[in-house]
Amino acid sequence: MSEVAEVGSRRFASPGRKGLPSWVWATGRTIISVAVTLFGLAALTFFIGRLLPLDPVAAVLGDNATQEAYDAMYRQLGLDQPLWVQFARYVWGILHLDFGTALTTGKPVMEDIARVFPATIELASVAIIIGTGFGIPMGVLAAMYRDTWIDQLSRVVGLIGYSAPNFWLGLMGLVLFYATLGWVAGPGRIDFTYEFDLEPVTGFLLIDSAMAGNWEMFGNAFSHIILPASILAFGAFAYISRMTRSFMIEQLSQEYVVTARVKGLSWSRTVWGHAFRNIAVQVVTVVALSYAFLLEGAVLTETVFAWPGFGRYLTNALLAGDMNAVVGCTLLVGVIFVTLNLLCDLLYRVFDPRTR
């Protein structure tokens, strides 16, 4: 650990080549790395899409089109051009933030993504708050009370979270909490009654309704989101709590914990004030990864809850052979992962002085 820290510290402290500050080089390297990753992702998705035996022309023209109309649309979509020309045009479009038009909706892909992505971010964010809010304390408690019933409970709950399919959990949740108990609102983001009362500002209904001071609508949106978010959070909770437990057990066996206890520090201060700080970096990574997976879109949960989100949009595009939408969405997923990785790197530096 000390060697790594030393290398890291040297790397960030030393001046870069040609006298430029090291952070410039580091930033440059990161940008190039991100650009190469995204370009590779775009190329891979684009060429796989073109190789698939799907027919985008038929998707536009329908089943009755004559060959003449078919050929004309084939040319109009640029499919008569060599693949590399098509790809070059596509990349040129991307550089101008033009991902083309989605065949399934007839709208620009960027417009579609801007419409569906807030719904997914909102759902994923509430889910990760719930998953983290319960997962971390559960993991820490399971480590503190290792092999007691609390630990066993966390294992059982975690196992269910890992193994139960979200689709089934979603339907069962709806049957129980919506249809039987009436505790939550049904599928969709909001009741039809409210749907037309609010002009979207951010696209996040909870935020927009709160900003508008419409608390009745906020309550309705909350009652719609809480069940799907909790179902999604269950998986994240399982992952976060198991990983936190494992990190914490390792810390609790360290000598500094015994020393702190011998010096009279309370059990909770030892755990939360010292041991937890040492696992914070790892926990952040786990939470970020969980969030990234949630942002990709939980297709089945979105389907069961009629949630107009990103995952369902991507799946529909895939099934319809709408490659413009597929490539656009794939790039977005790539950007999400890269961004969250970068954020993790930044947080490492905040939490771990050795990396500064």
Add this chain to the structure above:
Amino acid sequence: MAKQDQSTETRAPRAARYLLSSVAAVAAVCAAATTAGAATPKNALVMAWNIDAISTFDPAQVGEVVTNEILQNTCDTLVDFDPADERRVVPLFAERWDVSPDRKEITFHLRKGAKFPSGNPVTAEDVLWSLRRVVKLNFGNAATLTEYGFTKDTVDERIVAPDANTVVFKLDKAYPTTLILQAIAANRVAAVMDMKTIMANEQNGDLGNKYLGTRTACVGPYKLTRWNAGESIVLEANEGYWGKAPALKRVLIRHVAEAGTQRLLLGQGDVDVARDLTPEDVKDLEASKDVSILKVLRPQLFFWNFNVADGPFSKEKVRLAMRYLIDYDGLGKTIMTYLGVPRASFAQLGAVGALDEKEGQPFKLDLEKAKQLLTEAGYPNGFEASLIFGTLPHSAPIAQSVQQNASKIGVKLSLERMANAQLFSKVRGREFQSAMLAWQTGVPDAHGNASRLVFNPDNRAEAKQTQYPSWRSSYQDLALNAKIDEALLEADTAKRDALYAEIQKDVMAKGPMAFMFQMYNIAGVRKDLKDWSWTGFKTYYARTSK
């Protein structure tokens, strides 16, 4: 460690209390924020429906059932299907029509004084422009007009407006008038569009195709006021409509892809109608005191399609043998109970010229007969072939049933399921041996399917008549082609029916498609919704009330 263990024991209950109280607190917040499920608004029709397929509202391009239904309720056509009898046509935007003695000219007299929601008056010029643009844009729907001689070169002369309230169709042949009214004048291609508004938004000579991608511009009992792709649709009553105002002021359609979710919403009263219920849901809901199950036969056929270019399926007797491998009765009573009825003829039940229920379904599972036919065809030991199908939920169980029966007479069918886009691509390119497919016609007349599923004008590969499923099957029978032409122009109804009966029997014996089922439109409807009205060709929102 002993001390730690001891403290663990004492702290465990405290930790448990912490966890339980956290959960309770969150549950309390949830419960406090929850609003009870409310009944649907009194003045609105609320539906749960899978509306993923919508990609445009341009009548020239629309092909999906759901968009067609939206257009039917927002855009008046020249005439309408009679809700009481889909084979009859009744006036809609054309208040009456005259037919010349030689049947080659139909004159439509339009309603006067109607206005589009934009305020523009509706004129014959709008009707002309609407029909002509369909042909000129040349999307799939252009075939609806080109099939009857309205081509790019002729449409300007064959559809004319002698004055502001009259439109004349000049036909190249003496087609049956009712057929033309059903096929064109009642079809979405005859939706009267607001030419001025659309042309003001034309882009690069697209005749408003892009503009109509997300909106409508026409006149009907409702107007489309909002479409959030993959989310919801809102129709509102058109205040200035020339006809009777709809009883319900709004139609709200929420996109719900999952059938189980639709069922829950319907059961809770959060929607009035659920459109995509599974047979299991339908079976359960039939006992409900709050929900009615309504069904109507639609003009869609589900069939096993053979590519007759080469191999075993090129032989008529093999194709006939395959029909005896289909367990019409068994499937009809199990998988297809709430989905459709057995039908072996290409002409759907209810269509003009269609064989009746018994004559149109003469087959039953008969392995011996199938084996005998295979032997006569030169395949006493059977053969191997592939069978591809898409994502229709009933495709897989039907394919498996056929596979199982086929294996008993030595025919090994390898099944492959794929995305619909991939399936259509393969079939369109003749790259298949056999496939499970569905096809829906737009007219309640035997000619609708005869002209596409049997008639094939040019079977050469390079002809690429991809709009004809008969071409996709590599099937051409010149004698049948001639008979279909003859039936089309036969003026005597009895003779016409007799010709279609012959064609249907011929096709059942040797055609490239083993028709299996005619499908239902099925919906779960809350009992407080009154007068839900539909036929296989149209759903009438404006007639519904609460």
